[in-house]
Amino acid sequence: MKKLTTTLFALLLILGISSSNAAAADATELMKQSHLAYFYAGDDGLTDVNMTIVSKKGKERVREFTMIRLDIEEGGNQKYYTYFKKPSDVSRITFLVHKTSEGNDQRWIYIPSIDLVKPISADDKNSSFVGSDFSYEDISGRHWIEDNHTLKADETLDGKAVYVIESVPKEAYKGFARKLSYIDKETMLPLKEEYFSKKDKLVKKFTADKIEVVDGITTIIVRTMHNIKKGGHTTVTFDKISYNVGVKDDIFTERYLKNPPRKYIKK
Numbered sequence: 423m424k425k426l427t428t429t430l431f432a433l434l435l436i437l438g439i440s441s442s443n444a445a446a447a448d449a450t451e452l453m454k455q456s457h458l459a460y461f462y463a464g465d466d467g468l469t470d471v472n473m474t475i476v477s478k479k480g481k482e483r484v485r486e487f488t489m490i491r492l493d494i495e496e497g498g499n500q501k502y503y504t505y506f507k508k509p510s511d512v513s514r515i516t517f518l519v520h521k522t523s524e525g526n527d528q529r530w531i532y533i534p535s536i537d538l539v540k541p542i543s544a545d546d547k548n549s550s551f552v553g554s555d556f557s558y559e560d561i562s563g564r565h566w567i568e569d570n571h572t573l574k575a576d577e578t579l580d581g582k583a584v585y586v587i588e589s590v591p592k593e594a595y596k597g598f599a600r601k602l603s604y605i606d607k608e609t610m611l612p613l614k615e616e617y618f619s620k621k622d623k624l625v626k627k628f629t630a631d632k633i634e635v636v637d638g639i640t641t642i643i644v645r646t647m648h649n650i651k652k653g654g655h656t657t658v659t660f661d662k663i664s665y666n667v668g669v670k671d672d673i674f675t676e677r678y679l680k681n682p683p684r685k686y687i688k689k
Contacts, residue, residue, distance in 0.1 A: 449571035449587050452605060458497055459610040461563040463639045464665030467491040468686055471660055475554050478653030485512060485552055488687045492669045498523035501674040502562050505682045512552055516679045517561075525565040529558055532679040539679055548597045555626065555647040555656035559597060568592060574602070579614060583607045598625070609633070609640045625651040637665045 473485040486508040492501045502519040506512045514534040521527045529542035542549075547559040569589040577586055584604045591598070598617040606613050615628040632644035641663060648655045673683040 449573040453566040455610045466669040469660045469663040519562045525568045555649040636663045
């Protein structure tokens with residue numbers, strides 16, 4: 423009898439572990455699909471961007487820039503190029519990202535006032551992106567393989583069925599201790615993301631404010647990062663979005679940081 427009980431316990435334990443592993447695998451796959459839908463739409467992308475930064479006291483600052491993206495492989499290597507147009511204090515600043523499937527992305531920023539190309543270290547990727555409430559990493563995306571994911575619930579958000587997934591960094595990370603993502607089951611786009619500190623306090627929140635279909639691809643047109651910790655928020659609006667425009671790989675180099683590709687950028 424004792425042997426039978428031990429055998430049953432072992433079987434239940436194995437089943438429990440298998441169930442846990444399956445749930446983790448499902449959550450990881452869902453985060454992968456969401457990442458692809460959000461950051462890898464089409465083979466490439468070109469858009470004008472209006473970024474409005476609103477302080478805790480309501481003071482507004484506006485940034486205007488063009489963003490170019492090229493996918494080298496789906497879910498893997500990817501490149502971003504950002505050229506700032508307005509206002510004058512950020513005009514001609516360029517930002518370059520080489521994103522990898524391993525998560526060890528490389529980032530550079532060109533500062534024209536001192537004619538300097540500066541690498542952005544891994545420690546700086548959580549710094550403010552040109553004074554906004556978005557970090558450098560928020561712009562190009564954090565790779566799903568860098569976190570452990572757990573499916574917490576199936577809910578409804580603003581009338582849409584969503585997966586609620588908790589993500590916890592696998593290694594020490596300054597950006598957040600855990601994150602909750604509310605992913606639309608139909609489009610797999612994140613409708614909301616909540617970022618928590620080590621003390622489990624909500625420090626910032628992302629919301630997808632407007633979604634449209636562009637070139638047959640469902641796209642978040644307006645998105646906002648709310649800085650709960652400091653107050654204020656930043657809203658980003660995408661305009662003149664184009665997908666699959668035939669972006670060339672050679673523009674994502676230091677040469678074009680200093681001399682923007684006129685074919686894609688109109689001042």
